[in-house]
Amino acid sequence: MKKWFMAVCISLFTLAGVHNAQAELIRDDNPYVLLEKLASKTLERIETDRELIDQDINHIRVVIREEMMPYVDYVYAAKRVLGRNLTQTTEEQRQEFYTVFRDYLITTYAGAFTQYDETKHTIQFGDASRFEPNSKIVVVNTRLLQEGGPPVRMDFKMRFDKDDNLWKAYDLVVEGVSLLNSKQAEINAVIRSNGIDGTIALLREKAQETVKEHDDIEGSE
Template sequence: MRLFIYVFAFLYSLSFSLIASESDITNPNQVLHSVSTTTFKRLNDEKSRLQSEPEYIKVIIKEELIPFFDYKYTAYSVVGPNLKNTTPEQREQFVDAFLAYLINAYGLILGKYDQQSLLILDINNFKGKKIVSIPVRMTDNNGQVTQLDFKLRNNSKTGEWKVFDVIAEGVSMLDTKKSELRPLIQKQGIDEVIKLLLEKNSEFVS
């Protein structure tokens, strides 16, 4: 259940359009508000195609979510101190495998979307900050409320805000992935963890 909350939350937080205005991507509040209209509108508009072509969900994820998810930063954070012991090729391979895993996981869970609603609690003190946390409340059809906090990181060169973590009921998705993968990297090496991710990716293939 927690995995669904994490993925659903990320889908909301990452899903603003490639045609978003400059003000959208330089204001973390507007990034999250765009969430509630863009990707889920596309899901509804292309529902018939998704039913006949389930793999098409990956296209939507790649086009609508990934460009605005700081997945490289997240992947590097998972590797942590072990990063200094890796080669550029290993880092690239890990990021690619990690990204593919996220796309597959999002695609698997995205079909569970069932008109959940979000209340975004805007923040006003993001000017000059590099990382902010925006509270969000998700309500399902039964009226159950889940407390979420979206963490966004600002690119000092472009001014863009991108999501890199979500905290569901006090538990960080990023910290969870660190606890799962970092010990394996330390014990087995990054090459073995890359293989593990690739194996998991292959399990998503129908």
């Protein structure tokens, strides 16, 4: 499971793009082209910050927050994760859940990224001509190529955010396994045990932990 999740987060991180908090977002009408642009620029940021990451592993959070999260539709993903529980929450609970879910994703991705080696991983993108211009939701097919291992099939589910005028990823299916569905199962189990407020508190606690390799919500029993 951890190897699978590492592949997920490596690929998600490779969508980052090189820009700081003040820089303009990278945009393209074709999500295939957008992802490829972001991937090629991400390597520059990784190489630039490698020394900082080696000195303080928690710096990975900064990189992910600044580079990856603008292209992740975490609110849409959070709503999908909540599923039927969404209608049983107040507006205040929903907004709080969206925030802690975002922070939890940052820490989770950061934990997987501790194993990332930019000299051994590359992304192979699908044919950009497959994109139909009027589409609002697409699946972008890619492959993670890794030294000493077989290619990993990854299908990015993306939707066009009309408010931000930007294509964003909301799920990643790796070798047929959906990251979103996996997180939905985990978090729904926590909600059944702890309620929505208890789940928010647990996610907040996990989001504030020192970065480490992990892929599960602990303490749900």
